[in-house]
Amino acid sequence: MHGLVIHAGEEGARLGLADLAEPTPDDADLLVDGIAVGVCGTDRSLLARGLRGGAPGDRLVLGHESLGRVRRAPSGSRFAPGDLVAGLVRRPDPHPCPNCAVGELDICLNGDFTERGIKGRDGYAAERYVLADRYAVAVSPRLGLAGVLVEPASIVAKAWERVDASSRRSGRALVLGAGPIGLLAALLGAQRGYEVHVVDQVGGGPKVRQVKALGAVYHEGAHDLGTALGGTGRGGFDAVVECTGELVAAAIAATGPGGVLCLVAGGHRGTDPTMELSVLSGRLTGGNRTITGVSSSGRGHFEAAHAALLHADPEWLHGLLTTTVPLERYAEAFHAEPDTIKSVILLAADPGPAGKGKS
Numbered sequence: 134m135h136g137l138v139i140h141a142g143e144e145g146a147r148l149g150l151a152d153l154a155e156p157t158p159d160d161a162d163l164l165v166d167g168i169a170v171g172v173c174g175t176d177r178s179l180l181a182r183g184l185r186g187g188a189p190g191d192r193l194v195l196g197h198e199s200l201g202r203v204r205r206a207p208s209g210s211r212f213a214p215g216d217l218v219a220g221l222v223r224r225p226d227p228h229p230c231p232n233c234a235v236g237e238l239d240i241c242l243n244g245d246f247t248e249r250g251i252k253g254r255d256g257y258a259a260e261r262y263v264l265a266d267r268y269a270v271a272v273s274p275r276l277g278l279a280g281v282l283v284e285p286a287s288i289v290a291k292a293w294e295r296v297d298a299s300s301r302r303s304g305r306a307l308v309l310g311a312g313p314i315g316l317l318a319a320l321l322g323a324q325r326g327y328e329v330h331v332v333d334q335v336g337g338g339p340k341v342r343q344v345k346a347l348g349a350v351y352h353e354g355a356h357d358l359g360t361a362l363g364g365t366g367r368g369g370f371d372a373v374v375e376c377t378g379e380l381v382a383a384a385i386a387a388t389g390p391g392g393v394l395c396l397v398a399g400g401h402r403g404t405d406p407t408m409e410l411s412v413l414s415g416r417l418t419g420g421n422r423t424i425t426g427v428s429s430s431g432r433g434h435f436e437a438a439h440a441a442l443l444h445a446d447p448e449w450l451h452g453l454l455t456t457t458v459p460l461e462r463y464a465e466a467f468h469a470e471p472d473t474i475k476s477v478i479l480l481a482a483d484p485g486p487a488g489k490g491k492s
């Protein structure tokens with residue numbers, strides 16, 4: 134039984150296939166056949182920067198964006214053999230904080246949580262794995278391989294939940310970044326009735342096609358950011374979702390009076406100018422603006438994401454899966470070209486019905 138692992142080494146982390154022990158589920162667990170895992174910036178940064186928060190041993194099975202098929206379910210389970218599932222990523226800290234104790238794992242207060250495939254707990258990039266029934270989310274077979282997008286879409290669903298909680302109207306939305314998170318953010322904005330604008334650096338190709346297929350407006354490159362921001366004519370956007378981690382000041386500047394900015398990408402790697410706190414304070418108070426941020430996601434976000442994906446055009450969803458490789462060609466999924474949207478590693482030689490569709 135094979136899996137994709139990161140080895141912690143003296144010279145940095147190393148990616149490779151490993152022989153894994155057959156998983157042995159206990160009475161409350163599902164035994165799941167892995168169908169696919171998505172690869173994202175989190176996986177690439179684990180590889181680039183080493184295993185954050187340690188691994189169960191000297192290696193960590195990767196994979197937090199999962200799609201699997203139940204092989205065996207405990208009696209009384211919500212699931213039956215053959216059902217498709219996505220696994221929640223986070224698990225509570227050993228002595229749960231008040232939020233973890235009521236199931237809000239994504240807002241853990243003490244940071245002692247673990248995360249499958251990321252922090253202290255093996256992930257889903259294996260041919261078979263154990264998944265506790267309560268951490269499994271049902272995936273409709275109608276999604277096919279696009280079910281692997283439920284986890285990344287759950288982050289975006291959480292971002293829009295925050296925007297919805299603070300915004301008065303769905304007018305114009307700006308999404309910074311046309312990667313998988315940005316495109317899914319654009320999808321959920323369009324589904325809410327926003328006029329969606331997306332900014333990225335590419336001049337054409339699949340990212341631009343996906344933006345336009347949503348009926349959204351594409352703006353190329355930072356030089357066009359001013360056009361995107363200034364062209365609104367109404368003092369900015371009602372909702373802004375920053376998915377690059379590089380355009381935070383621009384995102385603040387683009388948020389109109391009464392508008393909401395949600396930061397999805399952590400950190401600030403960009404070179405755009407710093408902002409005086411007095412200016413920021415003025416924008417937040419005088420402009421009645423809201424700035425919020427999200428990371429991780431919980432069951433409710435997975436379920437909202439699943440519903441949003443089911444409402445999307447299946448061909449559009451499969452258009453996000455620009456790279457699909459079998460497990461033994463895992464390395465290709467870690468090379469991101471400008472036209473790469475989502476890279477997916479297939480874990481089963483025959484993904485079955487979930488592999489059907491335009492992928």
Ligand SMILES: [Zn+2]
Nearest residue numbers: 173174175198
């Ligand atoms: Zn991810």
Ligand SMILES: [Zn+2]
Nearest residue numbers: 230233241242
């Ligand atoms: Zn906690």
